[in-house]
Amino acid sequence: MDVEITSESPEQTIYIGRRIGQKLRGGEIIGICGPLGSGKTHLIKGIAAGARAGAPSDVNSPTFVIVNEYKGRLDLYHIDAYRLNSIAEFEMLGFDDFCYPESVVVIEWADKVESALRSTDYMRIGMEHAGATIRRIHVRNAPKYVDL
Amino acid sequence: METEGRPINVLGIETSCDETAAAVVAEGREVKSSVVASQTKLHEKYGGVVPEVASRAHIEKIYPVVSEAMERAGVGEREIDAVAVANQPGLTIALVVGVTAAKALSLMWGKPLIAINHLHAHLQSAMLAEERLELPAVALIVSGGHTCLYDCESPLELELMGRTIDDAAGEAFDKVAMILGLAYPGGPSIEMAAAKGDPKAIDFARTMLGRDSLDFSFSGLKTAVLYYCRGQDMKGEDRVASMSEQEIADVAASFQAAAIDVLVRKTERAAGRIGARTVLLGGGVAANSVLRDRLREMCDSAEPARRLLVAPKQYCTDNAVMVASLGYFKYKAGLFADLTLEPKASG
Numbered sequence: 001m002d003v004e005i006t007s008e009s010p011e012q013t014i015y016i017g018r019r020i021g022q023k024l025r026g027g028e029i030i031g032i033c034g035p036l037g038s039g040k041t042h043l044i045k046g047i048a049a050g051a052r053a054g055a056p057s058d059v060n061s062p063t064f065v066i067v068n069e070y071k072g073r074l075d076l077y078h079i080d081a082y083r084l085n086s087i088a089e090f091e092m093l094g095f096d097d098f099c100y101p102e103s104v105v106v107i108e109w110a111d112k113v114e115s116a117l118r119s120t121d122y123m124r125i126g127m128e129h130a131g132a133t134i135r136r137i138h139v140r141n142a143p144k145y146v147d148l
Numbered sequence: 149m150e151t152e153g154r155p156i157n158v159l160g161i162e163t164s165c166d167e168t169a170a171a172v173v174a175e176g177r178e179v180k181s182s183v184v185a186s187q188t189k190l191h192e193k194y195g196g197v198v199p200e201v202a203s204r205a206h207i208e209k210i211y212p213v214v215s216e217a218m219e220r221a222g223v224g225e226r227e228i229d230a231v232a233v234a235n236q237p238g239l240t241i242a243l244v245v246g247v248t249a250a251k252a253l254s255l256m257w258g259k260p261l262i263a264i265n266h267l268h269a270h271l272q273s274a275m276l277a278e279e280r281l282e283l284p285a286v287a288l289i290v291s292g293g294h295t296c297l298y299d300c301e302s303p304l305e306l307e308l309m310g311r312t313i314d315d316a317a318g319e320a321f322d323k324v325a326m327i328l329g330l331a332y333p334g335g336p337s338i339e340m341a342a343a344k345g346d347p348k349a350i351d352f353a354r355t356m357l358g359r360d361s362l363d364f365s366f367s368g369l370k371t372a373v374l375y376y377c378r379g380q381d382m383k384g385e386d387r388v389a390s391m392s393e394q395e396i397a398d399v400a401a402s403f404q405a406a407a408i409d410v411l412v413r414k415t416e417r418a419a420g421r422i423g424a425r426t427v428l429l430g431g432g433v434a435a436n437s438v439l440r441d442r443l444r445e446m447c448d449s450a451e452p453a454r455r456l457l458v459a460p461k462q463y464c465t466d467n468a469v470m471v472a473s474l475g476y477f478k479y480k481a482g483l484f485a486d487l488t489l490e491p492k493a494s495g
Binding site for chain 2: 035036037041042056057060061063064065066067068069092093094128129130131132134
């Protein structure tokens with residue numbers, strides 16, 4: 001299922017993420033693409049809250065640490081590919097171990113590791129700037145039960 | 149465990165993110181050796197220039213780094229009294245390399261194992277030269293991955309008062325450097341460019357998150373710099389290519405002033421709240437001279453004046469001296485881990 005949503009503020013981006021997170025059942029992989037400052041981390045704050053993996057304030061940017069882990073109704077692995085230099089580095093993170101029926105794996109800068117994700121039926125979210133606080137969010141290949 | 153009057157030596161191991169490091173520290177303060185893979189010839193032997201994120205890089209380096217630390221310290225296993233390792237927070241697959249090595253050495257040598265929180269260890273760097281800490285103390289840890297404020301009762305008792313809710317301060321420095329086309333790592337290049345710029349040239353907003361908050365938010369500041377350079381809807385062309393060196397220096401200086409302003413004001417707020425007599429500063433961004441100067445002014449202008457303790461520059465970024473040093477205090481307190489020790493992503 002493909003949907004396009006406009007967010008007017010960071011708070012609304014978190015809210016949209018929360019609606020996605022609430023519908024998740026586990027076993028999903030979500031790749032998020034979009035330039036600096038387009039709201040990727042904010043969307044994931046909402047997804048984590050909706051999946052009851054962590055409060056929005058618990059979710060911060062894993063750019064340096066590469067992977068943040070949050071545990072709750074579903075386990076959420078929050079990966080940031082920004083600093084990765086190769087697909088091999090991504091695979092060595094233990095990506096396969098993060099994917100199990102009760103987990104959700106969310107990847108920021110997913111375009112950098114697209115070839116590693118291609119074999120999975122992952123949900124794609126594109127984010128773009130459309131004004132000072134306005135963001136266009138494109139959701140593609142969402143499972144049917146994630147009706148937005 | 150009998151040391152027969154000789155100093156207690158702790159071997160420290162650090163692998164929480166990019167760096168593979170080992171150190172031997174005597175009595176918690178005397179640095180006998182400090183080896184950080186990326187800073188030595190080992191790095192040329194074993195890996196590229198850009199720090200590698202993969203655990204394989206740690207696996208390849210851990211043995212040579214530990215043996216070099218032992219060799220430089222001039223100690224053998226008999227003179228090591230405990231093995232301390234950072235087991236949280238960090239990248240699990242990186243942490244596990246240090247934890248596994250430390251467990252193996254502890255078992256092989258029959259020496260106690262000590263678990264260390266990497267963030268608490270950063271504070272230890274600021275306390276290295278200090279015999280007695282005047283309490284209460286507030287501690288600011290600021291690096292690429294973390295931005296936290298602690299109420300510090302002793303090296304072993306730290307209570308989190310605030311932290312970043314999005315980007316760490318060091319991450320903002322790196323991303324702004326990237327926007328401005330400055331070299332990686334961004335911290336030193338922003339500081340260098342900013343030295344020639346006007347910190348008041350652009351009034352970037354200071355995100356304070358409400359009057360009582362001790363949390364930090366730097367993602368809005370990063371986006372403000374981005375919009376300044378590329379227009380509010382990102383549809384404009386990237387002006388950085390056509391900016392003069394002076395203009396880039398002004399953006400860097402104005403960004404740096406805004407980020408440091410928030411760090412200093414929040415630290416002052418935290419210090420006021422607990423009546424801190426001492427302020428501690430550690431982590432990679434603690435190497436920034438403007439941050440050091442501004443915190444010193446804040447401490448000097450307090451009534452009564454507060455003491456500022458800053459980590460020596462070589463121990464601001466990730467290292468194992470801080471792990472071994474904190475390990476000594478846990479050793480003295482009898483706080484040991486066992487071989488079931490596991491790495492933990494959050495801490």
